[in-house]
Amino acid sequence: MGNALRDRTVVVVGRGSGIAHAIAMLAQAEGARVVVAGRDRAKLAAAYSDSDITAEAVDITDDESIADLAGRLGAVDHVVSTASARARGKLRDLDRQKLQLSFDTKVIGPAMLAKHFAPQMKSGGSFVLFSGVHAFKHNVGYLGVGITNGAVDFLARWLAVELAPLRVNAISPGVIDTGAWDAFGEDGKRDYFKDIAEGNPVGRIGTADDIADAALFAMTNTFMTGVTLKVDGGEPLV
Template identity: 40%
Template sequence: MNAVSTLSGRHVVVVGGTSGIGLAVAEHAAAAGARVTVAARTLDLAPAALPAGVTAEHVDLTSTASVEALFDRVGTIDHLVLSVGPGAMGTVRDLSSADARPFMDIKFWGYYDAVRAAADRMAKDGSITLIGGGASRKHAPGRPVMAAINAAIEAFGKANAIDLAPVRVNVIAPGLVDTPAYAGLPDEMRQGMLAGYAASVPAGRAGIPEDVASAALFLMTNTYVTGTVIDVDGGVQVS
């Protein structure tokens, strides 16, 4: 087996693939010749946003039944990428467990259900890539829930690299990436946030979705990489 494989004709499923990082992954995989299925809770903008030939499916990661139904529909999978979940902001003084739990339900337990449902449908030379976040190890005020969720995803990915082998399982931990997740912020606040991050990291800029997408394609095609966490963060972990 070659150390680097092709995506041509392979089936790539991207959960959270209709915007931001997930959409960039879907676009890159389609451009590399993959057959791509994206899944998301909201598909209103999908036909306009997706490359030609990419199939869109509905899924609600807070519902185990919805996740299982998705994987029943999509059939066999070569590569699975999970890229969903809002960031949970607030200290333990601000967020009750009832307020914090939905974030874990979506991003950790949603990922758990997806990996569980996909496990027996994966090609033996396939891969699962979990998009986590740099907050797992680079701590900042008001992010204990975000840190805990992303740390759990990293441990979950490493453990499944053993349990699901030879399927490869990896995690990408992005830093700040300019995505539609921040579209609700006033423009001045959003630009200030991006500029502040750029000034604080060695790369001198905030990320864009394509930065993470290229890392995801690397993990799909390099058959010697498994059980790892790749930081795509401009160097925030060392700053």
């Protein structure tokens, strides 16, 4: 493809599939040295066995683990945190432990990534965080998801000021066709995707590549910081 990330080091925190995989593969195609990091290093290594991508272990809910990762990798150019843990349900069903895990994974974890990686990040570097459509679309049943994603949106803006001139942006995906919806079953997933596609302005479900393109833009546009890119098919508008 291109050379938008030539000679850059990109760290992608998350799983070896879906959005994280698409971002890692695109970054490599654009010339980057890519490191993927997650809890299961062996599983990550297997997911990227056909590439030159390096797998590392990290528990984003553990500060010492994050500090160790930063120490092993040294200076990098971009850190992308795609890790997530959803706390779905109405207020009456909200589970404290699930909500705490959601915050730990999507808000506190990325804040700790910034804490440990920012001091050694190269000039022109950036962080890309992940919010989500329910930060902006207030559907009953998604309270935990919404407040977590809203906190990510705020965190990106705060860090953009505190870490300047390093850049910090977030991406807010809509419903994306990944394995995250497999628990619905084939029929349930198909029906859910159909309803979402018919209800948003672009008339389709998003793909992992749609989000990877946005992540590449966030990493390479040097005049953008403190922004949450809404890549959601216009879903919150209707």
